[in-house]
Amino acid sequence: MLNTKTKGLLALVTVVVCVSLAFAFMVNRASAHKVAHDSETLQAFTDAFMEQVIRGDNLFHGGTEPGINLSNTGMACAMCHPFSSDIHPHEFPKFQEQMSEFATLRDMINWCIEKPNEGEIIDPDGEQMKALEAYMYWSNRGSVLDPGRH
Numbered sequence: 669m670l671n672t673k674t675k676g677l678l679a680l681v682t683v684v685v686c687v688s689l690a691f692a693f694m695v696n697r698a699s700a701h702k703v704a705h706d707s708e709t710l711q712a713f714t715d716a717f718m719e720q721v722i723r724g725d726n727l728f729h730g731g732t733e734p735g736i737n738l739s740n741t742g743m744a745c746a747m748c749h750p751f752s753s754d755i756h757p758h759e760f761p762k763f764q765e766q767m768s769e770f771a772t773l774r775d776m777i778n779w780c781i782e783k784p785n786e787g788e789i790i791d792p793d794g795e796q797m798k799a800l801e802a803y804m805y806w807s808n809r810g811s812v813l814d815p816g817r818h
């Protein structure tokens with residue numbers, strides 16, 4: 669039989685081991701996601717992002733690129749959505765009434781290309797779709813994520 673002192677000591681050792689393990693796990697998790705980037709690298713990331721925003725801005729305002737036709741009506745996205753307004757990228761995915769189905773932002777971009785614009789839908793994973801998405805999110809930065817909202 670263990671005496672009271674030994675039992676107490678065992679309990680203390682168990683607590684210390686558990687706390688240390690939990691702490692070590694937390695530190696490892698945190699460090700795995702916290703690789704610090706130097707300012708030059710951060711600038712390169714921002715430049716790469718803004719390049720896509722500018723490309724999307726151009727497409728949104730009626731610019732074209734080879735191989736795509738976003739509109740056959742002469743209307744650009746920006747004519748109905750000035751300053752990228754009323755597109756609510758932070759509310760997607762959601763059930764979309766116009767399509768009668770659950771839709772992502774990319775589905776909705778293609779809906780507007782096909783319906784109001786009477787253009788030709790673009791590859792959902794293509795470069796132009798990514799650029800349009802970048803511009804639309806950038807224009808609505810600061811909005812609180814609220815998927816499913818109407």
Ligand code: HEC
Nearest residue numbers: 738743744745747748749754755756776777780781784785
């Ligand atoms: C002729 C006007 C018109 C043009 C041009 C137009 N849209 Fe729309 N757009 C609409 C209408 C109408 C809706 C549906 C409004 C609603 O959901 O309340 C809509 C909705 C959207 C939505 C979803 C908004 C939401 O919250 O559900 C997105 C995203 C969108 N448009 C993107 C685009 C993009 C990208 C283009 C250009 C390729 C474009 N639109 C061009 C009229 C237009």
